[in-house]
Amino acid sequence: MKEKENKIGKVVLWIVLIAVAAIQLFPLIWLVDFSLGSSNEMFTNGLLIIPEKIRWDNYVKAFVDGNFLHYLRNSILINTLAVILVVIISIMAAFACQRMKWKLNGFVSTLLVLGMMIPIHATLLPNYKIYSALHLTDTVWALLIPYVAFSMPQGMFLMTGFIQALPKELEEAAVMDGCGIYRIVFQIVTPLLKPSIATVAIMTFLNNWNEFMMASTYLSTPTWKTLPFSVLEFTGEYSSNYAVQFAVMALTAAPAVIVYVILNKHITKGVAMGAVKG
Amino acid sequence: MKKLYSNKPVIFSLVLPGILVFLFAVLAPICLSVYYGFTDYSGMGEAHLVGFDNYVKLVHDSAFGRSLLNSLFLAIGFICIQHPIAIIVAAVLDKLQGKAEGVFRCIYFIPNVISVAVIAYLWKFIYNPDFGLLNNVLSAFGYQGKINWLSQQNAIWSVLVVLIWHGFGWGMLIYYTGIKNIDPVLYEAASIDGAGWWTTFFRITLPLMKPVIQINVTMAIISALKQMETVYLLTNGGPNNSTQFAANYLYQQAFKAFKYGYGNAIGVVFIIICILATVTLNTIFRDKQKA
Numbered sequence: 001m002k003e004k005e006n007k008i009g010k011v012v013l014w015i016v017l018i019a020v021a022a023i024q025l026f027p028l029i030w031l032v033d034f035s036l037g038s039s040n041e042m043f044t045n046g047l048l049i050i051p052e053k054i055r056w057d058n059y060v061k062a063f064v065d066g067n068f069l070h071y072l073r074n075s076i077l078i079n080t081l082a083v084i085l086v087v088i089i090s091i092m093a094a095f096a097c098q099r100m101k102w103k104l105n106g107f108v109s110t111l112l113v114l115g116m117m118i119p120i121h122a123t124l125l126p127n128y129k130i131y132s133a134l135h136l137t138d139t140v141w142a143l144l145i146p147y148v149a150f151s152m153p154q155g156m157f158l159m160t161g162f163i164q165a166l167p168k169e170l171e172e173a174a175v176m177d178g179c180g181i182y183r184i185v186f187q188i189v190t191p192l193l194k195p196s197i198a199t200v201a202i203m204t205f206l207n208n209w210n211e212f213m214m215a216s217t218y219l220s221t222p223t224w225k226t227l228p229f230s231v232l233e234f235t236g237e238y239s240s241n242y243a244v245q246f247a248v249m250a251l252t253a254a255p256a257v258i259v260y261v262i263l264n265k266h267i268t269k270g271v272a273m274g275a276v277k278g
Numbered sequence: 279m280k281k282l283y284s285n286k287p288v289i290f291s292l293v294l295p296g297i298l299v300f301l302f303a304v305l306a307p308i309c310l311s312v313y314y315g316f317t318d319y320s321g322m323g324e325a326h327l328v329g330f331d332n333y334v335k336l337v338h339d340s341a342f343g344r345s346l347l348n349s350l351f352l353a354i355g356f357i358c359i360q361h362p363i364a365i366i367v368a369a370v371l372d373k374l375q376g377k378a379e380g381v382f383r384c385i386y387f388i389p390n391v392i393s394v395a396v397i398a399y400l401w402k403f404i405y406n407p408d409f410g411l412l413n414n415v416l417s418a419f420g421y422q423g424k425i426n427w428l429s430q431q432n433a434i435w436s437v438l439v440v441l442i443w444h445g446f447g448w449g450m451l452i453y454y455t456g457i458k459n460i461d462p463v464l465y466e467a468a469s470i471d472g473a474g475w476w477t478t479f480f481r482i483t484l485p486l487m488k489p490v491i492q493i494n495v496t497m498a499i500i501s502a503l504k505q506m507e508t509v510y511l512l513t514n515g516g517p518n519n520s521t522q523f524a525a526n527y528l529y530q531q532a533f534k535a536f537k538y539g540y541g542n543a544i545g546v547v548f549i550i551i552c553i554l555a556t557v558t559l560n561t562i563f564r565d566k567q568k569a
Contacts, residue, residue, distance in 0.1 A: 020367055026411075097293070121506045122528065123304070126306075227393065
């Protein structure tokens with residue numbers, strides 16, 4: 001009796017998991033499937049198609065006309081810089097607020113974390129004015145500054161928690177040996193924070209990699225535009241060629257999905273650590 | 279040690295970059311918004327101070343009211359639909375051992391790493407009345423009508439579905455982490471006492487997950503308030519403001535309707551609402567935890 005119940009339970013368990021997986025994945029399978037056909041084949045009644053001829057040239061068009069490489073390069077460059085800056089700035093500030101002795105440490109720490117509550121999109125209008133006045137629109141700074149600013153509070157919050165958990169003895173020993181503060185921060189504390197740095201880096205990347213609202217507000221020329229723009233700008237050009245549009249969407253999604261699948265264990269861990277604390 | 283750790287110039291140099299970023303990218307724009315919120319600035323020409331006119335207008339603006347109601351609708355949708363499924367899936371996944379556990383966890387999170395730009399366009403195609411996936415699925419089940427998923431009645435539900443689909447992995451992952459942190463000894467004890475799956479779930483898993491549920495609920499409400507990007511591309515607030523959200527509305531007012539001053543007034547109110555919501559939720563949950 002008990003065994004039978006167990007078996008039924010197992011079956012139900014698998015059905016639930018597979019059903020949810022199907023819902024999560026099917027739209028993406030549909031996307032890739034239709035991206036390999038021709039536009040006329042979309043008007044079928046079936047759910048998926050078997051393309052008469054697999055049209056890789058859809059992807060060639062998407063790759064070339066979607067400016068894929070250029071936008072990918074920008075995305076990688078801007079996001080890497082943002083991650084490095086967020087990590088360095090938040091380690092420095094968190095160390096100063098958490099470990100060092102001064103009156104305003106609590107106040108500054110709260111102030112910097114407070115940014116988490118501010119909705120990014122409310123700053124789109126005033127920031128546009130500020131960047132125009134300072135001639136920062138269409139430069140890399142127009143993306144880098146807000147990306148750093150809106151990931152820093154979370155980075156600061158996480159780093160404060162992680163630094164708090166470090167034992168003080170190491171620093172005390174370093175002071176005995178005559179280390180200055182800067183060496184303590186960058187040569188003693190930072191290496192100990194490696195897993196935490198990974199968490200902050202992953203959260204920052206996830207926050208900013210797919211961002212396009214600020215990019216489309218502050219940038220008008222393609223010089224610094226990022227990956228989402230291959231989709232945003234492409235749809236007008238090929239408005240009637242749906243299959244090529246599908247190809248450009250699949251292509252744009254590909255880098256993040258591939259990196260995620262390869263690093264999924266680390267990313268999952270990082271997100272779990274970051275989100276539960278944040 | 280003490281002297282070294284209270285060296286003012288060193289402290290200053292360490293916090294300076296953070297403070298500069300905060301002043302320039304967070305505080306300055308907010309101050310500028312407060313100023314422009316009191317003007318009739320259109321985006322070009324001169325700005326005239328008009329006192330509280332914009333705010334008075336905002337109180338009577340039905341589109342803004344609709345935006346807030348839509349955020350409430352999304353929040354309720356997340357909490358009543360997405361989260362129960364996410365908790366159950368997380369609990370089921372936890373029972374699974376071995377490779378399959380990792381594979382499923384990975385699959386559920388994939389939509390989350392894809393850009394909203396792709397997601398919004400993809401779902402536009404899925405909702406397409408002529409060749410969209412959704413109507414094709416219905417016709418596979420024998421329904422022959424062509425439903426317009428983005429019509430005034432349906433659009434807000436369609437937006438909710440996209441957001442639930444896109445964010446599911448995130449919510450699931452956090453619940454999953456919470457469940458993994460539960461001491462397995464408790465499950466063993468329950469199983470010795472003869473408790474079934476449902477009893478264990480309701481008596482052990484759910485009560486111990488309370489702090490995680492509180493975090494997730496807070497995040498759901500805040501993200502419902504801050505919603506903009508998906509709606510901007512999927513419906514742009516339409517038809518007829520039926521899927522309007524505060525962030526999208528202020529953007530439209532400033533850059534499409536050339537009411538830059540009014541847009542900033544919306545921004546100021548929007549920031550206040552977000553701060554109040556965060557503080558209120560944190561206070562409620564903190565008090566409960568103490569009690």
